[in-house]
Amino acid sequence: xxxxxxxxxxxxxxxxxxxxxxxxxxxxxxxxxxxxxxxxxxxxxxxxxxxxxxxxxxxxxxxxxxxxxxxxxxxxxxxxxxxxxxxxxxxxxxxxxxxxxxxxxxxxxxx
Amino acid sequence: xxxxxxxxxxxxxxxxxxxxxxxxxxxxxxxxxxxxxxxxxxxxxxxxxxxxxxxxxxxxxxxxxxxxxxxxxxxxxxxxxxxxxxxxxxxxxxxxxxxxxxxxxxxxxxxxxxxxxx
Numbered sequence: 001x002x003x004x005x006x007x008x009x010x011x012x013x014x015x016x017x018x019x020x021x022x023x024x025x026x027x028x029x030x031x032x033x034x035x036x037x038x039x040x041x042x043x044x045x046x047x048x049x050x051x052x053x054x055x056x057x058x059x060x061x062x063x064x065x066x067x068x069x070x071x072x073x074x075x076x077x078x079x080x081x082x083x084x085x086x087x088x089x090x091x092x093x094x095x096x097x098x099x100x101x102x103x104x105x106x107x108x109x110x111x
Numbered sequence: 112x113x114x115x116x117x118x119x120x121x122x123x124x125x126x127x128x129x130x131x132x133x134x135x136x137x138x139x140x141x142x143x144x145x146x147x148x149x150x151x152x153x154x155x156x157x158x159x160x161x162x163x164x165x166x167x168x169x170x171x172x173x174x175x176x177x178x179x180x181x182x183x184x185x186x187x188x189x190x191x192x193x194x195x196x197x198x199x200x201x202x203x204x205x206x207x208x209x210x211x212x213x214x215x216x217x218x219x220x221x222x223x224x225x226x227x228x229x
Contacts, residue, residue, distance in 0.1 A: 032215055041202075043222045044155070044220045093216075098157065098160065099157070099218055103153075103154045106152075
């Protein structure tokens with residue numbers, strides 16, 4: 001019940017295209033859903049996050065869509081760029097601050 | 112975003128020695144810090160939760176005597192890998208939680224430490 005399932009494992013997108021990464025969770029106690037971007041040899045960097053009281057949040061080219069009834073949330077990267085090539089992790093957390101991470105998605109954006 | 116500094120970024124040590132990794136929150140106070148381990152092309156595995164002024168809480172399967180955690184102040188937590196062995200070689204990452212009041216908390220990560228035990 002503590003798992004966060006992330007898909008796909010890897011993704012190849014053409015420059016300018018839309019990258020979509022999906023996550024699903026079971027524990028309804030989770031109330032915070034961040035996305036992190038990680039480049040090789042670096043720590044994860046917070047991209048964008050959402051709470052269950054909204055269904056969508058947009059920051060620049062990044063959008064989180066949240067479906068509370070389905071217990072799913074997704075990251076959309078609009079106008080994907082080669083510089084977006086990285087590994088993306090979704091996570092879920094509750095008031096204990098403990099984060100449960102998805103398995104990661106390796107995104108490659110072709111120039 | 113907030114800044115979490117982790118040092119060193121890379122360390123090579125001999126088998127049997129101990130290595131200390133520092134994690135500092137530079138522009139906020141963090142009552143809770145977390146230590147993760149990440150294997151190549153895998154997700155982050157939580158090792159322990161570090162609370163300022165109290166003992167760390169270790170995840171199942173993590174040896175507390177091997178991975179010593181100290182959270183001496185609201186801005187500093189340390190992880191000491193004792194009697195290191197080659198199988199301890201990994202990428203270790205810390206994170207610090209910033210409390211945003213009614214907006215909840217956010218976690219910010221350090222840049223990670225690549226430990227190689229030879």
